[in-house]
Amino acid sequence: MDNSGVAAILSKMALLLEFKGENPFKAKAYERAARNIRGLGEDIGEMYRRDRLSEIPGVGGAIREKVREILDTGTFKAYERTAAEVPPGIFGILDIPGIGPKTAKLLYEKLDIRSVDGLLKAAIEHRIRRLSRMGPKQEEKILRSVQRYQSSGEPGRTPLATADPITEEIKEQLRAFPFIKKVIAAGSIRRRKETVKDIDLIALSDVPAKAMDGFLHLQKVTEVIEEGNTLSSVLYDNKIRVDLRIVPEESFGTLLQHFTGSKEHNIHLRKLALEKGYKLNEYGFTDIATNVIKRCAEEKQVYDHLGLEFPVPELREDRGEIEAGMQKRLPKLIEVEDIKGDLHVHSNWSDGEDSIEDLALSALERGYEYIAITDHSHSTAIAGGLSEKRLLEHTKAVSSIDEKFEGIRLLSGTECDIRPGGKLDYSDRVLQELDIVIAAVHAGLDQDRKTMTKRIVSALENEHVDILAHPTGRKFGKREAYDVDMEKVLQAALDNDKAIEINSSPSRLDLNDINAGMARKMGVWLAINTDTHRLDNFNNIRYGIDVARRAWIEPQDVVNTRHIKDFVSLFRIE
DNA sequence: GCCGTTTTCGGCCCGACTGTTTTCAGTCG
Numbered sequence: 001m002d003n004s005g006v007a008a009i010l011s012k013m014a015l016l017l018e019f020k021g022e023n024p025f026k027a028k029a030y031e032r033a034a035r036n037i038r039g040l041g042e043d044i045g046e047m048y049r050r051d052r053l054s055e056i057p058g059v060g061g062a063i064r065e066k067v068r069e070i071l072d073t074g075t076f077k078a079y080e081r082t083a084a085e086v087p088p089g090i091f092g093i094l095d096i097p098g099i100g101p102k103t104a105k106l107l108y109e110k111l112d113i114r115s116v117d118g119l120l121k122a123a124i125e126h127r128i129r130r131l132s133r134m135g136p137k138q139e140e141k142i143l144r145s146v147q148r149y150q151s152s153g154e155p156g157r158t159p160l161a162t163a164d165p166i167t168e169e170i171k172e173q174l175r176a177f178p179f180i181k182k183v184i185a186a187g188s189i190r191r192r193k194e195t196v197k198d199i200d201l202i203a204l205s206d207v208p209a210k211a212m213d214g215f216l217h218l219q220k221v222t223e224v225i226e227e228g229n230t231l232s233s234v235l236y237d238n239k240i241r242v243d244l245r246i247v248p249e250e251s252f253g254t255l256l257q258h259f260t261g262s263k264e265h266n267i268h269l270r271k272l273a274l275e276k277g278y279k280l281n282e283y284g285f286t287d288i289a290t291n292v293i294k295r296c297a298e299e300k301q302v303y304d305h306l307g308l309e310f311p312v313p314e315l316r317e318d319r320g321e322i323e324a325g326m327q328k329r330l331p332k333l334i335e336v337e338d339i340k341g342d343l344h345v346h347s348n349w350s351d352g353e354d355s356i357e358d359l360a361l362s363a364l365e366r367g368y369e370y371i372a373i374t375d376h377s378h379s380t381a382i383a384g385g386l387s388e389k390r391l392l393e394h395t396k397a398v399s400s401i402d403e404k405f406e407g408i409r410l411l412s413g414t415e416c417d418i419r420p421g422g423k424l425d426y427s428d429r430v431l432q433e434l435d436i437v438i439a440a441v442h443a444g445l446d447q448d449r450k451t452m453t454k455r456i457v458s459a460l461e462n463e464h465v466d467i468l469a470h471p472t473g474r475k476f477g478k479r480e481a482y483d484v485d486m487e488k489v490l491q492a493a494l495d496n497d498k499a500i501e502i503n504s505s506p507s508r509l510d511l512n513d514i515n516a517g518m519a520r521k522m523g524v525w526l527a528i529n530t531d532t533h534r535l536d537n538f539n540n541i542r543y544g545i546d547v548a549r550r551a552w553i554e555p556q557d558v559v560n561t562r563h564i565k566d567f568v569s570l571f572r573i574e
Numbered sequence: 575g576c577c578g579t580t581t582t583c584g585g586c587c588c589g590a591c592t593g594t595t596t597t598c599a600g601t602c603g
Binding site (some may be wrong): 024029030033058060061063097098099100101103104132133134135137138198201226228230243257263267268269270271272274281283333479 | 575577578579585586587588589590591592593594595599600601602603
């Protein structure tokens with residue numbers, strides 16, 4: 001089982017403990033352990049084998065034993081015992097926004113509500129309002145929340161690339177109001193997380209009431225979820241929840257810091273503040289001895305006050321950035337401008353829309369020094385994969401077009417299928433003619449972990465392969481990553497001097513931030529590519545860079561930050 | 575259940591908003 005599988009069971013245990021009303025700190029302990037395992041840059045199974053589970057923060061003696069049990073048996077006895085005591089539908093109920101463990105417990109004990117459907121029925125029949133602490137408004141709120149939950153399938157997270165334009169649209173409208181001085185996105189959007197639950201905005205205004213009113217009446221607001229003086233929350237365009245907080249100028253920095261999160265980062269920061277004698281909240285530092293409040297207009301002052309180097313938002317996940325900040329050893333992260341070329345580009349020779357000439361021109365305009373034209377191989381027939389004969393014609397075409405362009409080097413390449421048995425789609429004789437060979441899995445995705453791992457590793461052992469593309473195959477909303485031992489794959493890449501791709505396509509982002517972080521720690525080369533199929537796809541590089549930054553990646557970790565001269569010598573291209 | 579440069583026991587981040595409440599519990603981030 002992989003890290004997220006182990007974390008999922010521990011999270012469910014936390015929910016069960018909360019539901020049962022046990023010591024809330026015990027539930028929190030399970031949740032914390034789950035979170036840290038999920039965000040671990042190492043394979044949990046490997047840590048178990050090396051007897052290093054106790055190194056994980058939040059994993060003490062008891063949870064360590066449970067993790068061992070999960071890895072050995074797929075579950076643990078205490079969980080099975082606890083889960084057997086409650087109806088399985090409880091997890092669905094707890095998933096509904098606004099319903100927490102206390103409410104779920106009340107509904108179960110008093111009304112025998114065991115599922116989301118049962119909850120809906122009880123709300124319609126007005127049985128909920130009669131319970132203590134409930135009332136008509138609560139009942140109505142639950143009803144709406146259930147209906148929204150059922151109509152959207154699940155509360156769901158929105159891919160960052162979908163949320164970005166919506167955020168810009170709202171910011172633009174808010175900025176048009178004369179009484180709003182400044183609007184900035186905080187939360188997971190600012191941390192550039194791959195998916196976001198909601199859009200967090202903070203705004204400066206001298207007339208908060210007017211600002212809030214303007215927000216609540218934006219044209220595409222479909223529902224007001226919460227309404228307050230400093231904080232309101234709406235459903236925007238029936239798609240995504242948007243929170244707006246109006247903040248005073250003198251505390252802007254502290255508030256921005258607070259609302260950027262992550263929650264885990266903030267908790268750690270506040271503990272640190274307490275150790276130094278301050279209570280930290282979104283308004284500033286309160287000196288516990290004197291009760292004097294220090295507010296920060298600039299975000300950096302918050303970190304300065306604690307003696308920390310400033311961590312960019314992408315780092316704020318409590319994955320070591322606070323410790324590194326204390327030692328002033330934060331990484332100097334890669335930026336979009338560091339990218340000098342794109343190594344994964346499709347032309348109209350296969351399933352791309354544009355000619356090689358147009359791709360070259362567009363890349364040149366972006367200031368790139370090189371791109372590799374990597375059309376599909378023949379197994380991917382649905383994408384117009386090239387036969388060996390066509391590939392050789394393709395290669396000739398690339399070099400003749402290359403001669404026409406000054407200032408950019410066109411590299412001949414392929415995105416070559418790794419067949420189910422591990423063989424490549426082209427013979428070595430053909431592959432050796434190419435400048436860049438990308439290997440990738442496109443079909444036969446349901447192989448078991450061992451077979452898939454062996455398949456990919458054998459491709460990495462081929463001397464002509466340069467890069468492994470989209471290493472886990474996941475696509476948002478379409479399919480999960482296939483089962484593969486990422487640590488073994490990365491080790492094979494390291495042993496054979498291959499690069500691993502961070503695919504910037506917004507539906508892929510593969511590697512993700514956790515796996516990319518693992519690759520970086522192991523010292524594996526990375527390539528950040530767009531997998532362009534249409535000229536404007538080149539812009540997606542931003543999203544690959546986001547992933548890389550969240551993985552603490554610096555320019556020197558990435559092969560395509562090299563200038564052309566260094567790049568061709570690194571890949572031994574003539 | 576975890577954790578410790580005041581602690582191996584007694585804490586565990588902090589506040590806004592809502593609804594049902596005459597002072598607060600539950601949920602969320």
